[in-house]
Amino acid sequence: MKENTKQLEEIVVVAYGTAKKSSFTGSAEVVKQDRIEKRVVADVSKALEGTVAGVQSTSGSGQPGSGASMVIRGFGSISASNTPLYVVDGVPFDGALNTINPNDIESVTVLKDASAGALYGSRGANGVVMITTKRGERDDNQISINLKANWGISSRAIPKYETVNEAEYLELAFEAYKNELIYTEGIDPLLAGTQAIEVMKGMAKGVLGYNEEYNPFNMPLQELINPITGKINPTAQLKYHEDWKDELSNHNPLRQEYQLSVTGGNKKTQYMISMGYLDEVGLLQTTEFERYTGRVNIDTQAKKWFKTGFNASFAQTSTNYNSASGSVISNLWYTSQIMAPIYPVYEHNTDGSLKTDANGNKIYDYGKNRIALANSNAIALLHEDKENNTRDNLSARTYIQLSTNDDEYGIFKGFSLMANLGLDYFNTHEMSYSNPYTGNAATTAGSLTKAVQRQLSYTFNQLLTYQRNIRSHSLDVMIGHEYYELKQQFLGAQKTGFPFGGLYELSAAATLSGASSQTDKYAIESFLSRVNYNFAQKYYFSASFRTDGSSRFHKDSRWGKFWSLGTSWRISEESFMKKYDWVNNLTLKASFGSQGNDNIGSYYAYQSLYNMGLSNGSLNGAGINSLENKDLKWEKNENLNIGIEARLFNRLSLTAEFFNKHTKDLLLNMPKATSSGFDAYPANIGSMRNMGLDVTVTVDILKNSDLKWTLIAMGSHIRNKILKLADKPEIISGSNIFKEGETVNSFYLPISAGVDPLTGNQLYWVDHDKNSNIVSKYKTDDVTLTANSREIVGNRIPDLYGSITNDFSYKGIDFSILTTYSIGGEMLDGVYGSMMNVGYKGYVWHKNALRRWQQPGDITDIPKIMWDQQLRVTDKDLINASYFAIKNITLGYTFPKDWLTKIKMDNIRVYATANNLTLFSHLKGMDPQYNFTGTVGYTYTPSRTYSIGIDIKF
Template sequence: MKNTIFLIDFFVCVISNSFSQTVSINKIDKPLQEVITSIEQQTSYRVLFNAKKINTSAKITIDVKNVPLKEALDIITKKLEINYIIREKQIVFVDKKPVIQSRQISGIVKSNSDNTGIPNATILIKGTKKGAITDFDGKFTYLIKDDNINNVILEISYLGYQTKEIAVGTKSYFDITLEEGATSLDEIVITSSYGTAKLKEEVVGSIATVKAKDLGLEQPVISIDELLEGQVAGVSIQISSQLGEPVKIDIRGQGSITPLNSNIVGTSTQPLIIIDGIILSEEIGLDGNNFFDVGSGNLSENILNPLAKIGIDDIESFNILKDAAAVGLYGADAANGVIIITTKKGRKGKLSFTASNQIGVTTAFNGLKYLNGEQYQTVINEYNTNSGNLQNVQPWNGVNTDWFDLLNTTGLFSRVNFSASGGVKNSTYRASLGYQKTAEAQINNSFEKINASFSYRYNKDKFDASIVFSPSLALKKDPNKLYSFALPPTIPVRDENGNYTRFDTFGNPLAVANQNISDATTVAFLTSLQANYTFSDRLKFSTLFGLDYSDKDEDRYFSGLNGSGDFGTDNDSPFFRDPTDSFGLVKGRRMLRNRDTRRWNWNASLAYNNTFGKNHMIDGILGIEARKEKVNFGYAMGRGFDNESVPQPVENAFEQDYQNDISESAGRSLFSQLNYNYKKKYFFLVNFRIDQSSAFGDDRNTAYNGGIGASWNISSESFLKDSEFVDFLRARISYGTTGNSRIGSYRALGLYTSNFNGYNGLDYANLTSAPNPNLTWETNKKFNVGFDFNFLKRFKFTTDFFRDEIIDQIVSRDVIVESGFTNAQINGAEMYNQGFEFALNTTIIDKKNISWNSSFNITTIRNEVTSLVGLGSDFSTAEVARAQTVGYATSTIWGFDFIGIDPATGRELFNVNNQIYDGSQVRTLFGPSDWKPIGDSQADFFGGFNNTFQYKNLTLNVMMSFTYGADIMIDRVLFDNYRVLSNRNISVNIFEDAWFNQGDEAIHPIIINDNPLISNSTKYLFDTSHIKLRSVSLSYNMPVKKLKIPLNSLSFTLNGSNLFYWFKNKSPKGKNGVAEFRNQYPESRTFTLGINTTF
C-alpha cells in the first residue's frame, strides 16, 4: 500500500512539474515547425511527430505570454486539429483518431436485361480497393468501417455493364440494377479473333465496336449485317431488294477493281468476316458466267448471304477493324477490313430463359408504274403507224390487267426465339433455337430459316476450353426471275375456257407462280473448338479450330404448261424449241444445282504480358494458322419432258446437260504483334505476318505484311489531367501493308471446266484462263491518322483520315488467239482510296426518368485508278457504261451527253466533242473511246443519324441513313425501248413524255422501230441522293416487380422498318423516278409487334 501511494505521488509530481513550465510564443501565420522550435528552446522537452501524418508546414497564429505549457499545447492542437501525448521528456504530436463506425450492408446486383443476379460483380468503397464480390446468385454482404458511413459511396461494376455509384446513406440493404454497356474508357474492345482484347483507352488501331442490341434487333432483317446500314463511319452497306442475297459491305471504299469483260471471278471486295474465331466462306459465283448464268443471266444461281445462317438474337457484338494497326494480324486477307462477330455466351448464375416473338405485315412500295391497257394500245398503235405496219394497228380490246396488283399482296413476317443460359462454378452454357419466315409482298418471294446455337465453356485453374455449334436450315423461294410485273396489260389472266392465258418466253406470271418451282435449300453449320492454358500471369497458350460447312440444293422447274417452258429455235440455245410441235413447246425444263462448301481454319498462339518497373508495360502474341476451303459445284439441266403436269427427274428429259466444278484453296500463316505502353500515356504497336497461298505460283506464293502504330493519351498529361472540359483526348497514327488472296482456286495454274455429254457423249474439259506463274498478291498500303475526343461528360467525337494505296491488283487481260486462250490474269492495276470519317455520340439529356442519346456519323471517300498495265482503259462490252481509266474512279460512269429530243424529228440528240448528233450518227460514228465521264456511283458522302429517347419505361428509337452524290444508270428497257413492246410493258412516263407530233417538247423519242437508242447516256442517269427513315421503334418495359408478375422482365415493341425515303430528285406525280427505277423488285415496308420476356 505504501509503495502504491509512493508511485502515484511520483507521477503526479512529474506531470505537475511538466505542466508547471511556462512558455511565451508570438507567431503570426507561421509554420508549425517554428512553434515547435520555440517550445524546445524554452522547455526541457523534445517534440516528436510522424512527418507523413503531421504537416509541419501548416501555418498557425498564436500569441501567449508566460502560460503553462499545457495551455499552449491545447491552443496549438485545437487550431491544427491534432492531438498530443507527453511521455517523460517528449511531446508527441499525433493526428486525431476518429471514432470508427461500422455497419453491415447486404444486397443483390442484377442485370437490367433479364433482371437476374450477376455473379462476380464487384462492390468497392469508392477510392479504395476494399469491398466485396457477389456470389453465384448476385448477392453480397460486407461490413463497412468508416468514421462517416452515411457519406460512403459504393462503386458497383461488372464487365460489359455500366459502372454505378450509390451513396450508402442510412440504408443497410441494396437492390442494384446495372445497365448493359461498358462506360467510356472501361469498355473492352476485341482487337482480334486470336483472343486479344484491350481497354478502349489502350487501343492504337481504328476499331469500331457496335453492340448488337444497339442496332435495332427488332427490325425484320434476314442477316445481321443489314443492320449496320448507317451505323458505322467508313462502312457502306448496300442491301439487295432480293431476299437472302449477300449484302455488299465496303469498308473505306472498294478494296479491289471489279472485272468488266472477263468471265473470271475477280478478287473479293468483301471484308474478312470471322464469327467466334470461324473464318466465314464467302459465297460467290463461279468462273465463267455461262456456267450458272444459263439463259442470259435469268437463271443464275441463288447466292446466299453467309450471315443468314446465324440467328439475329444470337449476336452479341461487332468489332470492325479498319486500319493497318487493327488488321495487320490478318495480313494477306485483310485488305478490305475485318469484321469480328461475337455471339452470346452463357454466364455464371441460375438457369435463366429468354423468349421472344415477333409478327408483322409487309407491303410493297416504290413499285414501278406501267402503262394501263388503253395507254399501252395507244403506244403500240403509234409504234406500228410510225414503223409502217398499219396492218397491226387495232383498237384496244378493253382488257386492263394490272399484273403488279395481281402479283403483290400483303406479306407476313414472323420470328420466334427461345434461349436458356446459366453456369456453375467451373462452367457456363447457353442454348438457343430460332425460327424466322419472311414472306414479301410478291407471291412466292419468301425466305424461311431454322437456326440453333449451343455454346459451352469449362474453366478450372489454369485450363479452360469452349465449344460453339450453330446449325441452320434455310429455304429460299424465288418469284422466278423470268416472271415479271411488266407484261402487256392487254393480255387477260385467263382465256375464255378459264385456263391461264399462254404467253411465250416469260410465261403468264400467275401461271408461273402456281406451276413453276424456284427453291434453294441450304443446310449449314458453324462450329469452333477452343482451348487455353495459362502457364502464369504472364504467359498463355491458345488454340482454336473452326469449321464452316454448307450444302445448298437449288431446284428450278419451268413448266411446259406455260410460256416459261418454251425454248428458242436454235438447237444450240438453252431455249430450244421443237419445230415439229405446233405450239413449239418442248414441255418444260428443269435445272438442278448443288454447292457443297467446306472451309476450316486452325490457329495456335502464345500470348505474353509483363510490367517493368511501374511505368513500362508490354504484351504480345505469336502464332501460326492454317486454312483450307473446298467447294464442289454440280449442275444438271433437262429439256423436254413427257409429263408436263408435275416436275420430272432430269434423266427423263429429252435433252440433258451435266457440268461440275471444284474450287479449292489453301493457305498457312505466321503472325505476331507486340504492344508497349509507357505510363498508360504513350502506346506503340508493331505487327507482322507471313502468308502462303495456293492461289499463286511456287515462287510467288509468300507475302510479307506488317504495320506499326502509335497513340498518345493527351488527356493523361498534367496540363489536362484536371480539366473539367476534356474527359479524354487521344491522337492515333498507323501505317502498314495488307493483302488480298481471295481470288479463287489455284489461279496461277490456269482454269479448266469439265463438261459431260459432249461430242459423241464423251466427257471433256476446256481451258478458260491461261496459267500465269508470275501472278502474285495484291498489296494494300494503309495509312491512318485519327483523334478521339470526349468532353463535358456528354460528347464523344472521333475523326480519322485514311489513305489506302492498292498495288499489284489482279485483273484479266485478253491474250493473243495463238496462245490457245482468250484471257489471262495478271497483276496489272493500281488505285487508291482516301477520305475522312467523323462520328459523334452525345447524351443530350440524362435525368432520372428521362434521357436522350444521339449519334451521327458521316464519311467521304475518293477513289482513283493510278495505273493500268496493258491498257489505258478497260471498257465494258455490255453497254453498262463502266470503264477503268487512269485518273478516274473505278465507280465512274461513262457515256454520252443527252441534250434532248429534236422537236422536228423526234430523234434523240447528243453532244459529242461539242458537236450535235442524233442517235443514228452516234451509233455509227462513235464508240467507247469517245465516251466521257457522266456520273459516279460512289457517293460524295454517306452516313447515319440515330436518336434514342427514354421516359420512365418507354423507349423510342429512330434510325436514319443518308447518301449524297451517288449516280445510277437505269436500264433503258424500262423507258423507251419500243422494240420490246410486243412482249412487255414499259414505264407510264412514256405516255405523256414521248414525241408524238412535230414541235413537241418531249423527253422520249418518236415511237418507231428504227430509232437506235444510246443506253449509256445522261438520259438514263439518276442521282440517288436521299435520306432514309430506316426504323422507328417504340418499346415498353413492364414494371414486373411492382406489378408482382412472376417474370424477370417483360417488354413489348412496335416497329416500323424501311419506312420512307426523301430523294433529292423527287418522282413526278403519277410517274416513275429514281425511287421506282432503282430496284428489281419493289421495296418492302414492314410493321411488327414483338414481345420479349426473361424468367
C-alpha cells in the same frame, strides 16, 4: 471532370483477342446487341446498315432470307472480291450469313484499317467483320430463360414506277404508229391517223391483237380513238383493269419468329443454349424462307491455369425462290414492269368478265395473239415452275487455354497458350424445275436440274501470349501459327422430257441433258505476331506481322508478308490537361500497314486450265481455255489511318478519321497477241486509291434520370481513283469505263444535245465524222456516230453518305429512329430507260413520256415517240442517286421492376418496329441502293416490314 470510365474501358473484340477501347490504336467500331435486335431481319448484314461510319450497304434483294452486300471504305478491287472477311467467335466463317440467328449475336465489330485487320493477312484487305455470339453468365448457379416472339407483315419498300394507264397507253401507241407512217414511210399526216388505227388492230404489227382481243374499252378502236387528235373518246369505259405487279404479289405476307434461350452458370462454368424458328413469306408469290437454328456455347475454368470452351450451332434453311434475272420471260420483275397495261393476266369474255374453267378457277392469258411476250404468262409460270434450296449448316468452335497469371509462377507469370479449332460445314440441295407445257422449257417437254454441294472448312491456330505490367509499363506480345483448309464438292445433273407436269425427280424424265461434278481445295498456312505496348496509360504503340502461304498461287509466289504499325496518344491524361476538366477524353491515333486480298475469283488462277468436254466425232479430247501465270500473287492494300477521339462535357463524343487506302497489284487481264489463241492472261498490273474521311458524332442531348435523348450522326466522304491499268489505259464495259485517273465504274456515254424543236429528233454532240475522223464538236441526230463520241460523265460514288440515329427513353418507354442518307453520285436506271425508249411494241411507257415532242416548235427534253427508232443512252439519262431513307423506327415499353417482382419475372418488353419505312429519291420506283455500280435492272424489290413483338425474361 473525370473521364467517362465506362466508355473508355469498353472491351473491343479485335483480331485474335480483345482490347480496351482506350488502348486500341486501330480503327474499329462496335455494333451492340440492342442495335442489331431492332432490325427485324433474317441476315445480320442487313442489320448493319447505318451503324458504322465508312460502311456502305446495298438494300439487298427482297427475296426472303437474302442479305446485303457491303464494302468498307470504298472499292478495294476491280476484278477480285470487295467483300469483307467475316469472323465468328474468333474464326473465319465460310457459311451463309443467313444461317446465323441474329438473336444469338452479342456484338459485331467492324475492323477498318491495317492496325485492326493486318493480322488476317491475305484475307483482310477489304476489312473484317467480327461477329461475337452470346455467352453464359456468372450468376451463382442461377438459370435465366428468355422467350422472344415477333410477328409482322410486309409490303413494297420501293414504290412502283409511274407508268401510263390504259387510255394514255393507247394514245401514245397511236402516236407511235402515226409517226412511224409519217417519218419512216412518208405517209401524208392527214391519212396517217386513219392508217395508224388500222395497223393497231392488225395481226402483224398491232398492239390490240386479233379482232381487238386486247382492247380493254367498251367500244371498237374506230370509235375509241379520234384519228385526227389521237385522243380517247371521253365516254369510253374500261371493261377490266389488271395490274401485273399486283397480281404477282402476296398481299401483306406474314413473317413470324420465335426464340428460346437459356443462360446460366457459376464462377467455374457458364453456358448459353438457344433455339430459334423463322418463317418469312415473300412479296413475290411462292417465295419463302424458313429457318431452324440451335446453338450451345459453353465456357469453363476447370483450373485457375486451365480454361476451355465449346461453341456449336446448327441451322437448316429452306428457300423457295425465283432466280430469273435480266430481260427474260421467266423473270417476273421484268415481265410485270414492261407489260403494257392493256394486256390482262387472265382471259376475259367480250363483256370484260373473267373466264373460268370447270372448277371455277381463273384462266391465265398466255398471249397467243399478244404482240409482246407472246405465248407466255410469267405469273402462271410462277405457280407451275419450282425452285428450292435446302441447306444444312453446322459450325463448331472449341479452345483450350493454359495461363500463368498468378505471382506463384515467378518469371513465367503472364504467359498464355491458347489453341483454337473452328469448323464450318454445309450441305446444300438445289432444285430448279420448269414445267413441260409453257415457258422456257416447253420445247423440251420440261426440264429439271438437281445439284448437291458440300463444303467443309476448318481453321486451327495456336497462340502464345505474354502480358506483363511493370510500374508504368504494359507489354503484350503474341506469336502464333494458323492453318486453314477448305474443300468443296459439287454434283449436278439435268434431264428433260417429262410425260406430264408436277414431277420433281430426275428418274421421271426421258433425256439426260447434262451432268457434271467438281471438287475444289484451298488452303492457307500462316505465321503471325503482335506487340502492344503502353506507357503510363498515355502512350500506346502496336505492331503486327503476318506471313501467309496461299494455295491460290504458285509455290514460287505463294508467300506474302503483311504488317502494321500503330500509335496513339491520350492527350487528356497529360498533366497540362487537368485544368480542362470539361475534356473527358482526347486521343490522337495513327496507323499504317499492308493487307492482302487473295479472293481473286479462282482457286487456280495461276494455272493453265483445260476444258475436258471436247470431242471430235468419236474422238474425245481437251483444250486449254486459260493461260498460266506463275507470278500471280495477292492484291495488296497499303492503308494509312489518322484519327482523333474526343469526349467533352461528359455529353459530346467525336470520332474523326482520315484514311488513304492504296491498292497495289490489282488483278487485271494483260493483253496478249491474238495469234497465241488468247486475248489476255491474268496478271497483277494495276493500282487504285481510296481516300476519305469518316466522322461520328454522339450527343447526349438530354440526360435526366427519367428522360434521355441521344443523337448519333455519321458521315463519310470518299474519293476513288484508278492509278494504273494494263498496257491499254482503259477498259470499256457497256456503259461503264475503267480508266487511269478516273473513278472506278465511271459512266461512259454519248452527250445529249437536246431535242430538235423542228423534228423532235434526239440530238447528240459528236466529235467524229462518218469515217471516224476526229473533227470539231457538232450536233447530229445520226445515232450511228455516237459510238466514237462518248465521254466520262459521272459515277456512282456519293460525295457524302451516312446515317442519323435518335434514341429516346422515358421511364419504361423507348423510342428510336434510324435514317440513312446519300448525297451525290449518279445512277443509270435500265428499267426507267426502257420505259422511256420503248423500242418494242406492247411495252409500257413511263408517265414522263407524256412530255414528249408532238409538233414543230415544242421545247422538251423527250424526243418524239416512234416504233423501232434507235436511241442511245446519253448523259441526260443519268439520275441523281441522292436519297434519304427512314430505315427503322422502334417503339417499346419495358414493364416496371416492382411490378415484375410481384409476378417473379426479370423483364418483359413489348415493342413495335418498322423496317425500310420510307425512301425519298429523285425518281419514284428507282432503288438508289440497289448496287455499288450505279446500274439498276429488273430485280426482286426490297420489302418494308411492320412487326410487333414481346421479350420475356425470367
